[in-house]
Amino acid sequence: MATGQASIAARLDRLPVSPFHYRLLTINGLAWAFDAFDVGLITFVVTALNKAWGLTAAQTGIVLSSGMFGMLIGAFLSGPLADRYGRKAIFQWTMLIFSISSLLCATAWNFNSLIVFRFFTGLGLGGETPVVTSLLGEFVPSSGRGRIQGLLNSFWAIGWLAAAAISYYIIPWLGWQWAFVAGALPAFYIWVVRRSMPESPRWLALKGRMEEADNVVQFIEQQVSKTHSLPKLNDEVISTYEEKKVSTAALFSRQYLSRTVMLWSLWFLGMFGYYGLFAWLPSLLVRSGHTMIHSFLYVLIMQLAYVPNQVLSAFLMDRYGRKRLLVWNLFLAMAATLAFGYALGHTLTIVHVVMLGIVVSFFVSGVWGITYMYTPELYPTAIRVTGTSWAATLSRVGSLLAPLIVGFSLSSLGIGGVFTVIASAFALAGVIVAFLGIETKGLALERISTIRT
Numbered sequence: 001m002a003t004g005q006a007s008i009a010a011r012l013d014r015l016p017v018s019p020f021h022y023r024l025l026t027i028n029g030l031a032w033a034f035d036a037f038d039v040g041l042i043t044f045v046v047t048a049l050n051k052a053w054g055l056t057a058a059q060t061g062i063v064l065s066s067g068m069f070g071m072l073i074g075a076f077l078s079g080p081l082a083d084r085y086g087r088k089a090i091f092q093w094t095m096l097i098f099s100i101s102s103l104l105c106a107t108a109w110n111f112n113s114l115i116v117f118r119f120f121t122g123l124g125l126g127g128e129t130p131v132v133t134s135l136l137g138e139f140v141p142s143s144g145r146g147r148i149q150g151l152l153n154s155f156w157a158i159g160w161l162a163a164a165a166i167s168y169y170i171i172p173w174l175g176w177q178w179a180f181v182a183g184a185l186p187a188f189y190i191w192v193v194r195r196s197m198p199e200s201p202r203w204l205a206l207k208g209r210m211e212e213a214d215n216v217v218q219f220i221e222q223q224v225s226k227t228h229s230l231p232k233l234n235d236e237v238i239s240t241y242e243e244k245k246v247s248t249a250a251l252f253s254r255q256y257l258s259r260t261v262m263l264w265s266l267w268f269l270g271m272f273g274y275y276g277l278f279a280w281l282p283s284l285l286v287r288s289g290h291t292m293i294h295s296f297l298y299v300l301i302m303q304l305a306y307v308p309n310q311v312l313s314a315f316l317m318d319r320y321g322r323k324r325l326l327v328w329n330l331f332l333a334m335a336a337t338l339a340f341g342y343a344l345g346h347t348l349t350i351v352h353v354v355m356l357g358i359v360v361s362f363f364v365s366g367v368w369g370i371t372y373m374y375t376p377e378l379y380p381t382a383i384r385v386t387g388t389s390w391a392a393t394l395s396r397v398g399s400l401l402a403p404l405i406v407g408f409s410l411s412s413l414g415i416g417g418v419f420t421v422i423a424s425a426f427a428l429a430g431v432i433v434a435f436l437g438i439e440t441k442g443l444a445l446e447r448i449s450t451i452r453t
Contacts, residue, residue, distance in 0.1 A: 016231075020224055060403075068403070079131075092193055097123055133372050261432075327430050329364075330429050375391055
């Protein structure tokens, strides 16, 4: 990395967290909430479709997994594209694709057409999420990166809650089509991103566009200086931000292979557990004898627990570290999942089921609040979004398989057996992170990339 590029990184990292960073958090966070809204929406829509179209359990799994397959392809493609053409451009294009496709879902006339439209919705959605997390992290100084990136994930809970609320109030009275129309609203948000979100100066500097990078950093410094004094830099400090330019093949080099193995395992197993739990939850509650409206309400209550641990983890990561908190949340999610499966399988009272569902949601939210923040930190700028998006690709494999496995296994394993499989996924992920994960608390992005593992 040339001295000019090191200077760009050092200038960004020396800034105190300011209203400017929280403004970027809000811009990216709302996009994150739109993503979560769409992911959450389909879990409620399929419950209505089961009644409207008389879907079998296997067909329900296919509907849920079609979007996941699109997300898999989108995640695989978006990283290399964002590392080559810029984070902001891919951010906007992926948002446009999933917004238009969601609107098309509202026009679906049969099972097959819905599968096609859900695939393209997932294509845009899967491409956007790794770009958003990587882009925001390249602006935030190391002193507050855990907090800001962690709070980004709290917007996911907002999107899920919005999906649950709209499904509760709209689907029973207006029909499932209008839920998809609401999912198309992010198309209008693209103009906010275009006007208010700068391109990553780290990426601009890496591409040799130093004047543009310098202009962005100067603008940020002007904004931050309105509320904070700016620490001075010297050549010795700047030199610590030097970073080598690497190719995608570095993901599998001795330097980064253990990180790649750890992240791919974490994303696959974690998302398998997440979708195994929540994609089928409204339908499982209906199968247990509850009405569709009541099932939606119970899931909405459970999703409220997603918010506290997102915020709590955001503030704890910079103090106690990413790795330790992630391992604890994974093992606690495992224990809570076993208890929740027992409650559903033994038809305990709905009060017990909902309470255990709240506990599960609390710890699973911590897993993803940390994972989305932790992943982009582990790779250098040249391959940051590619590394993040390819880890996310493995998560889409997990989210693709989970609804199918649950759908086909319910009759043979029962609810308790299926939830045991899901709990095992969380436990195995915890073991892998404990052995292969590294701690990144308080370290500049450029410093993390040089740690030997």
